[in-house]
Amino acid sequence: MRPFGDFDLRVDAWDVEYGAGMNVEEIEQATGLDVKTDVEVSGRWHPITPSPTARARRFAFVDGVRRVDVRVHDVRAGKVVYGAFGSLAVGGVVLEDGEPARFEEPVVERLLVLGSGQRVPATVTITDALAYEPHSTDNSEADGPLTAVQHAMLRAEASYVKWLAERFDGIVIEDGPLTYDSPRGQVLGYVKRLLRFHVGPDEQAVIPRLAVGQRSPLFVLGSNAFARYSWFLRLADPAPGGSPFSACVRMEVDDSIGLEPARHLADATALALPALAPGRHRDPRAPQNLYPIGALEGHLRRRLGDQRLVRRHIEGLIARGVDRGTS
Amino acid sequence: MSEAVIRATEEIGVVLGTEDATPLELWVGVEPGKDLQLDDLVVVETTVSDGQVVRFFGLVDVVRKRYEGAQFDSDAFRAREGTLPVDVSYAAHVQVTRIDPEVFVPPSPGDVVRVVRGEDFQRALYIDKMEKRVPIGLTRTGEAVFANLEFLDGSRGAHASISGVSGVATKTSYATFLLYSMFHSEVLGADAINAKALIFNVKGEDLLWLDRPNRKLDATAVAQYRTLGLEPSPFRSVGLFAPARKGSDVLVPDTGSRQDGVLPYVWTLRELGRDRLLRFMFGSGEDGRAAQLQLVVHRVERALEEAAALGDPSDPAIELGGRRMERFDELVDYLEGPALDTMVPGAVASGTLDAFRRRLIAAAQHVGHLVRGAPSARDRGIRWADRQVTVVDIHTLHASAQTFVVGVLLKRMMEEKEAKGTSRPLVFVVLDELNKYAPREGWSPIRDVLLDIAERGRSLGVSLFGAQQTASEVERRIVGNAALKVVGRLDAAESERAEYGFLTRVARVRSTLLQPGTMIVAQPEIPTPVLLRFPFPAWATRASEVAEPEGGEPDPFARMGD
Incomplete structure (x- = not known):
């Protein structure tokens, strides 16, 4: 039996990330949502200095990384099926006052995604530590499998957040905006790049005026079953020559939590997050890529294994075309 | 040994793959929550392609921890604040001491590493292969370590070289402990009855109490002796x-803290002549006339030898040129x-004769009292063969007199050994400050005899336990011939020298x-030097340590030095 069933997969010589220029947040940051800006303050917006009593003792950060190890395709009878060997890892970091920050045990998944609704028949085992599960996407475009890996990572993140939120008594901060599947309660979305402001020009004008540790008033984003409170906060002063909107992030929490708890969370993040913002010498995505998140990403990438080594194993398997551990 | 079950204790970690693992050295990642320390002995088992299990034994010589996932030094502060999560890597470097069987493959990263103790510890250091084991100390974890007697008694090697800074390195104490170990364990077997040790006491009076129990010996030290198989x-x-006290016609030992049981020693003028001892009174020939001077010394020795052959052989005095001489000054x-x-x-130029006279006068000042012709000097030599251990105190003597005593005794001993032509009985010689007696540069009258011991002592059953502050200043061949190489505290610059x-x-x-x-003993x-501790002396090293003998008279000196 062949490892890929009836498929004659060949390595796509293109660099794996070629054509992957899409920005995840662009995909996720929908437009045209309902916005209400008068939920916390009525009238003109002004910077809010958080109440010191809002200090929180426990934070958890959840993030994921994903990678296409090898792109493949099956070209037969003039019909092309695009595919990808993809790896993803999701994990968390817990910060508690007076304790060393610690990693939660991460989850690693490896997928062999085929586009056009196709799927290999069984797990492809390459070595004891390297096995890819069959996965499928209806998308027939060349980047379809890449998007599928991305979505798989988001799903894994969502379930990781859920798992962590159930057993963690503190604030859980998820990388990126909340999704419909995000758990309710003290789970916050963390949007690093302000590509959409959602609020009008008058409200936007308050963002450059925020001092480090201040936040904007709350506003409501979305409606009905998926409405959340959101706010902007400043992590650091803008870099010399940088946009006055830089060094700020937007955060959100499901509106079911209620206005007062949401204000409390907004204050707590405005107080805590600037201390976690790295300097620019450290990370090109500073200050938004907070210390715990940056460290977590590095930690997760190590768990994915060395990309060149993984790629060589996969290419070797395809090149030999031999049976290797298929069931 | 291959069949032996490794009674290793706990698993301590695994072989790292981020550093090279080789048959001779490897790095171990230590499991979280466990500790591995310097000098621990570990074993790694690896399976080679034919299924054979190869065991690597080794000593931990480096341990280190570091953050993983931290990029900058300042990340340490972030980690401490609790804002930056990091992993801690705890790793140890292992110097392999033994591979069993000798298949020189590298161990595999991920192979389990265990700490070994007890019998396996002995195997790791090849002690199981030693037939005659001399206990030489304990590791910090309390394992007994042995040396092979065959490398000390001349069978396969001889001599020990002990280096280290004075006062801290406890060189003499260690040499004494080695002697105790040999004489008080069963290791010497039949040789024990006749084996002798000759110890020169060059500093303080530490060694004048070897025959007295030490009252500061505590239970810990007793346990250490017993671990080594010795009874303290x-x-x-x-x-x-x-040495006999200067200026006194009655012979009394020139010591401070102890006189009872200490015998004063002198040589007779007849012995000076008969045994050609004059040369040992002459120091280095730094004025370029050395060869000429030696000729003069040689001629005078011959004249004295002739004189010593005449008259009553038991008479300490000699007659020279018709004059009876009872004092060294008379000879001068x-x-x-x-x-x-x-x-x-x-x-011979008259200048050389004057040089000879000058030196003779200088020697008379320092050594003259040790060479006498009066009747009281009869049979007052050092009879080092009478007891198992003989301590010869020279610490009060001037350097030239020290050289004389050491030179005369050793030369005599070598001559007797040579005459017998056998390597038994064994003689162990302990001499500190070898850099003075056998300097690498310059000449010393006893350098030749020490070199002779170093090079031929093995076959004659003479083993030199030499000590020195700096091995780099001692004649190369003497240090080089030592089978057991020991260092105590070294000066940092000295430790970098090639001698180590x-x-x-x-x-x-x-x-x-x-x-x-x-x-540290090699x-x-x-194949690797081992760090050892040796127990506190069971014998006193000063008056204040002397334990009162049970039921005996209180020691009148017991309170001195308190």
């Missing part, structure tokens, strides 16, 4: 000799006159930090 006690058979006076000119060939090539890089650094009672059969 003072030395069983000890002879103590000290005689040679100051024209008598000297008649003894030497005419070709037997130390690993790490051992060199550690040698600069050693505490009293801790030594021996031929163990």
